Amino acid sequence: MAGNKYEEIAAAAIQLFEQKGYHATSVQDIADAVGLQKGSLYHYIASKEELLLKITHQAISGFVRRLEEIIDTDLPVEERFRQGIRTHMQYITQYLSMSTVLLREAFSLGEPHNEVIRDLTDRYLNLWTQIIDEGVAAGVFYVKDSRIAALTILGSCNWVYRWFKEEGKYTAEEIADQMADLFLNGLKKGRT
Amino acid sequence: MAGNKYEEIAAAAIQLFEQKGYHATSVQDIADAVGLQKGSLYHYIASKEELLLKITHQAISGFVRRLEEIIDTDLPVEERFRQGIRTHMQYITQYLSMSTVLLREAFSLGEPHNEVIRDLTDRYLNLWTQIIDEGVAAGVFYVKDSRIAALTILGSCNWVYRWFKEEGKYTAEEIADQMADLFLNGLKKGRT
Amino acid sequence: MAGNKYEEIAAAAIQLFEQKGYHATSVQDIADAVGLQKGSLYHYIASKEELLLKITHQAISGFVRRLEEIIDTDLPVEERFRQGIRTHMQYITQYLSMSTVLLREAFSLGEPHNEVIRDLTDRYLNLWTQIIDEGVAAGVFYVKDSRIAALTILGSCNWVYRWFKEEGKYTAEEIADQMADLFLNGLKKGRT
Amino acid sequence: MAGNKYEEIAAAAIQLFEQKGYHATSVQDIADAVGLQKGSLYHYIASKEELLLKITHQAISGFVRRLEEIIDTDLPVEERFRQGIRTHMQYITQYLSMSTVLLREAFSLGEPHNEVIRDLTDRYLNLWTQIIDEGVAAGVFYVKDSRIAALTILGSCNWVYRWFKEEGKYTAEEIADQMADLFLNGLKKGRT
DNA sequence: CATGAATGAGTGTTCATTCAT
DNA sequence: AATGAATGAACACTCATTCAT
Numbered sequence: 001m002a003g004n005k006y007e008e009i010a011a012a013a014i015q016l017f018e019q020k021g022y023h024a025t026s027v028q029d030i031a032d033a034v035g036l037q038k039g040s041l042y043h044y045i046a047s048k049e050e051l052l053l054k055i056t057h058q059a060i061s062g063f064v065r066r067l068e069e070i071i072d073t074d075l076p077v078e079e080r081f082r083q084g085i086r087t088h089m090q091y092i093t094q095y096l097s098m099s100t101v102l103l104r105e106a107f108s109l110g111e112p113h114n115e116v117i118r119d120l121t122d123r124y125l126n127l128w129t130q131i132i133d134e135g136v137a138a139g140v141f142y143v144k145d146s147r148i149a150a151l152t153i154l155g156s157c158n159w160v161y162r163w164f165k166e167e168g169k170y171t172a173e174e175i176a177d178q179m180a181d182l183f184l185n186g187l188k189k190g191r192t
Numbered sequence: 193m194a195g196n197k198y199e200e201i202a203a204a205a206i207q208l209f210e211q212k213g214y215h216a217t218s219v220q221d222i223a224d225a226v227g228l229q230k231g232s233l234y235h236y237i238a239s240k241e242e243l244l245l246k247i248t249h250q251a252i253s254g255f256v257r258r259l260e261e262i263i264d265t266d267l268p269v270e271e272r273f274r275q276g277i278r279t280h281m282q283y284i285t286q287y288l289s290m291s292t293v294l295l296r297e298a299f300s301l302g303e304p305h306n307e308v309i310r311d312l313t314d315r316y317l318n319l320w321t322q323i324i325d326e327g328v329a330a331g332v333f334y335v336k337d338s339r340i341a342a343l344t345i346l347g348s349c350n351w352v353y354r355w356f357k358e359e360g361k362y363t364a365e366e367i368a369d370q371m372a373d374l375f376l377n378g379l380k381k382g383r384t
Numbered sequence: 385m386a387g388n389k390y391e392e393i394a395a396a397a398i399q400l401f402e403q404k405g406y407h408a409t410s411v412q413d414i415a416d417a418v419g420l421q422k423g424s425l426y427h428y429i430a431s432k433e434e435l436l437l438k439i440t441h442q443a444i445s446g447f448v449r450r451l452e453e454i455i456d457t458d459l460p461v462e463e464r465f466r467q468g469i470r471t472h473m474q475y476i477t478q479y480l481s482m483s484t485v486l487l488r489e490a491f492s493l494g495e496p497h498n499e500v501i502r503d504l505t506d507r508y509l510n511l512w513t514q515i516i517d518e519g520v521a522a523g524v525f526y527v528k529d530s531r532i533a534a535l536t537i538l539g540s541c542n543w544v545y546r547w548f549k550e551e552g553k554y555t556a557e558e559i560a561d562q563m564a565d566l567f568l569n570g571l572k573k574g575r576t
Numbered sequence: 577m578a579g580n581k582y583e584e585i586a587a588a589a590i591q592l593f594e595q596k597g598y599h600a601t602s603v604q605d606i607a608d609a610v611g612l613q614k615g616s617l618y619h620y621i622a623s624k625e626e627l628l629l630k631i632t633h634q635a636i637s638g639f640v641r642r643l644e645e646i647i648d649t650d651l652p653v654e655e656r657f658r659q660g661i662r663t664h665m666q667y668i669t670q671y672l673s674m675s676t677v678l679l680r681e682a683f684s685l686g687e688p689h690n691e692v693i694r695d696l697t698d699r700y701l702n703l704w705t706q707i708i709d710e711g712v713a714a715g716v717f718y719v720k721d722s723r724i725a726a727l728t729i730l731g732s733c734n735w736v737y738r739w740f741k742e743e744g745k746y747t748a749e750e751i752a753d754q755m756a757d758l759f760l761n762g763l764k765k766g767r768t
Numbered sequence: 769c770a771t772g773a774a775t776g777a778g779t780g781t782t783c784a785t786t787c788a789t
Numbered sequence: 790a791a792t793g794a795a796t797g798a799a800c801a802c803t804c805a806t807t808c809a810t
Contacts, residue, residue: 005794022298023215025781039782048780087804104299148362148370151355152348159347160355172341178340186378219805231807232770240805389790405683407599416673423786424791432784442771491597491680529655530745532754539735540728547727562724581773596774603801615803622799 006036006044010058013051018097022052022105040084052105053113059102062091062121067127077135081187082180086130088157089176100161125150134186141187153183198236200226201251205243210289215242215250244297245305251294252312258318269327272377274372276323280349281368285356287383292353317342324379333379345375389426391529392418394442397435402481406436406489418530436489437497442485444504446475461519465571466564472541477548480508484545516571525571536550537567582620584610585589586634589627594673598681599629629689630682635678636696638667643703653711657763658756660707664733665752676737701726708763717763729759 012033016025027048031038045051066087070080092099106117128150135141143149155181164172208217217322219240225229228271237243257281262272284291298309320342327333334340356364396417400409411432415422429435450471454464490501512534519525527533541565548556556567579617588609592601603640608613621627642663646656682693704726711717719725732755740751 024300026778028778036794037796041782041807043794059226076780104296107296108215110340143374145362146368148367149374151351152371153352155349155354156344156347159343162347163343170337175340178336179344182335182341182344182375182378184378185380186376188377191207218803220803229771231772232803234806346775407684410782412782417701421792422784423793426785427790429645432741454620492600503585506699529746529756532751533758535735536732536758539733539738540731541728543731543735544729553668559724562720565764566719566725566728567601567758568762570758570760572761602799604799612773613775614801615776617803619773 005034009041009044010055014055014097014101017052017055017101017105022062022101022108032191038158042059049109049113052101053109053116055098056102056106056117056130056187057120059095059098060106060117060124061096063067063088064120064124064127066091069133071127077131077138078140081131081135081184082177084128085153085157085183086176089160089172089179092157092160093166093172096164096166103158103161109175125154130156135187143187149187156183197226201233201236202227202243202247206247206289206293209244209247209293209297211225214293214300243304244293245301245308247290248294248301248309249312250299251290252298252309252316254287256278256312256316256319260317263292263319263323269323269330270332270376273323273327273376274369276320277345277349277372277375278368280364281352281364282351283339284352285358285364288353288356288358290294295350317346320346327343327379335379341379348375389418393420393425393428393463394435394439398439398481398485401436401439401489404510406492423522426461433493433497436485437493438491440486440490440501441504443482444477444490444501444508446570447472447480448504450475450507454509455485455515461515461522462524462568463520465515465568466572469537469541469567470557470560472542473556473563476541476544477556478548480545480548480550486517487542487545496532509538512538514528519571549571561571579632581610584633585612585617585620586627590631590673590677593628593631594676600682600729616676625685625689628677629685629692631674631678632678632685632693634680635671635674636682636693636700639664639670639763640696640703642701643700647703647707649691653707654760655718657707657711657760658753660704660750661759662734662749662758665736665748665755667738668733669742669748672740672742673739679734679737686715704730709762719763725763732759 009030013025013030016029016033020029027041028038030051031041034041050182070083070087073080075083087191095114102117106114106121109117125147129146132141132143132146132149136143136146145159164175201222205217205222206222208225212221219233220230222243223233226233234294259276262275265272265275267275294309298306299340301309314375317339324333324335324338324341328335328338333341352367355368391416394402396413397409400413400417404413408431411425413424414435415425418425454467454471456466456469459467486501490498493501509531513530516525516527516533517529520527520530544559548559554562588703589601589606592609592686594607596605603612606627607617610617614666640743645707646659646663649656649659651659673750678693682690682697685693703722705722708719708725712722736751740748746754
């Protein structure tokens with residue numbers, strides 16, 4: 001029951017942070033959105049920043065958890081790579097507001113709040129690097145530096161929050177497949 | 193020269209916006225950085241937001257202009273593509289602070305300031321789409337949707353502002369080449 | 385026993401008021417200290433201020449009662465004076481936290497709460513004035529104005545809350561004797 | 577000119593802190609008293625607490641400076657003692673509001689602001705201890721512990737802020753003399 | 769050109785108190 | 790008796806902007 005109200009607050013904050021940005025959203029805005037007095041919010045949150053932390057933490061955790069599950073699979077690397085992209089796309093588009101808050105507003109987290117997010121973000125990058133490394137070890141991927149490759153791929157996959165529209169031409173899956181095709185093809189041995 | 197002082201202010205603002213973020217930077221901070229009183233700043237800028245607009249406008253214009261020059265070249269598509277990536281990387285890393293402000297803080301621009309930036313950003317995307325389309329027309333690129341491909345590539349290239357370090361393992365050129373290799377290889381006909 | 389819980393609350397409040405001050409102590413702090421919810425406190429106290437009133441009332445009453453007992457004694461004035469100082473010192477040091485709250489925080493009591501304390505404080509001053517007057521009448525004390533003398537002595541005796549340390553060089557009794565010596569000597573006829 | 581406005585603010589704050597107490601006085605109250613907007617106050621003060629610090633610092637400095645001047649005199653100890661009390665009384669009564677703020681509200685200073693005040697307060701006590709020590713060395717005072725004696729005397733002299741009334745029966749000088757008589761008499765060798 | 773005093777709306781946060789359960 | 794959600798007013802403080810000098 002108590003958690004319920006917090007969820008409501010977090011949901012409202014996600015919407016507001018996404019639409020107006022973290023700084024442009026006042027605690028008053030959030031309170032209005034959930035029909036509470038400004039002061040009453042503080043029964044559920046410690047501070048505005050801690051609320052942002054919890055939201056971004058939930059978001060990045062979702063990415064990490066899903067990718068870890070895929071990695072633990074015994075699918076061939078290539079397939080794990082494609083699944084990773086698909087899942088990333090599904091998640092980022094399904095929770096587009098939350099992901100936007102993560103990718104755009106986490107920067108506003110000050111010390112020491114930002115650490116947790118930075119660590120999990122690093123972890124996510126490392127998971128991708130690991131997949132690429134495995135592909136290289138298996139002789140199916142050819143890259144100069146797997147970390148650069150991972151950053152390149154992650155950039156594409158994250159940037160999505162900036163342009164994806166629910167009502168757009170393609171579904172998340174279709175986009176994921178186009179991306180995966182592009183990257184898988186690119187990762188395999190070039191003909192030159 | 194009057195412009196001189198404005199440049200100083202803009203330079204200071206770029207540094208501050210990059211380090212602390214637009215919202216966390218006060219007009220006082222900027223004034224301090226250039227050794228002026230807060231009030232005196234307003235002889236050079238109309239408002240804090242207009243300052244941000246000018247900075248981001250300069251940044252995105254730089255990207256656009258450079259890519260247009262490359263496109264006007266009569267190099268083969270493949271080469272223009274590679275040059276586009278290289279130039280993007282050179283520019284984004286050479287003007288890393290300014291690019292960061294563009295890519296991270298332009299969102300804080302309200303109506304109607306944001307329009308100019310949005311338009312130029314769209315234009316930059318269209319230029320990339322155009323290159324890919326030419327590649328497809330020339331039979332050297334194979335993509336399902338050139339706009340999606342352009343967004344994918346742009347995501348990678350822009351994301352760079354988040355992780356590039358001057359003192360890192362690779363130079364901007366080396367990273368650009370790794371990216372170009374990956375994308376060029378990916379854009380060409382897959383063997384599957 | 386209901387009173388039991390109130391005593392617990394008062395004891396906690398005394399500690400907190402002494403350490404942090406009345407204003408800097410929140411009702412939450414007190415609730416935490418006694419392991420109750422903030423709201424539950426209000427079964428035992430009417431308000432934070434009323435709690436302060438009760439504490440200070442208890443404190444000043446203790447001073448008054450003890451001095452009245454000494455006055456009712458048939459000891460010689462000089463001895464009653466010395467006993468008064470000793471008892472004041474014993475009481476103030478034994479209940480140092482409570483005395484501190486009385487002497488430092490009673491000022492925060494608003495109308496009409498402050499009246500009771502003011503009245504009892506006046507009464508305590510009057511008791512001291514009375515002792516001195518008796519000494520003068522008995523020809524053993526020589527003072528220009530007994531009220532000023534009483535205020536002077538009380539100032540010394542109360543100030544103790546600001547510097548007395550349990551683990552200090554002297555016991556409360558030793559300090560009391562030094563003070564009593566100084567004052568008794570001073571109150572007797574000067575040689576000039 | 578600038579200092580002028582600050583003086584105005586400090587004067588208003590002293591009055592308000594004395595009448596209502598530091599905590600019960602809002603920044604708004606002070607702003608109202610000087611006819612400024614709340615925010616405008618912050619051109620002159622860094623914070624409410626820093627304002628309190630400055631006030632209390634000025635107050636305690638006044639006490640210290642005056643006593644140091646007396647000590648540097650070549651008057652006989654007894655006379656310096658009497659002058660010290662007189663000056664303390666003159667100062668505390670002339671600047672009664674400010675002294676009240678010092679003696680009653682300095683406690684509200686948190687770390688690290690309180691240190692300065694604590695140090696100066698200690699210094700003032702040491703000056704008094706020094707005078708008594710000199711008296712003892714000169715053979716005119718007889719005390720067991722000069723620090724206890726100093727604390728006793730200071731208690732009386734400071735307590736004055738609690739009861740002195742401008743329109744009272746005695747002037748500051750008369751009270752000072754009564755106190756000085758009592759203490760000087762008490763400090764000299766008792767007949768017992 | 770530069771100042772710096774002044775504004776006034778706005779910020780996140782605290783807190784004593786109430787009350788339905 | 791105890792909870793804990795909710796209040797609502799108050800709080801110290803910030804800030805972009807203006808403007809008379």
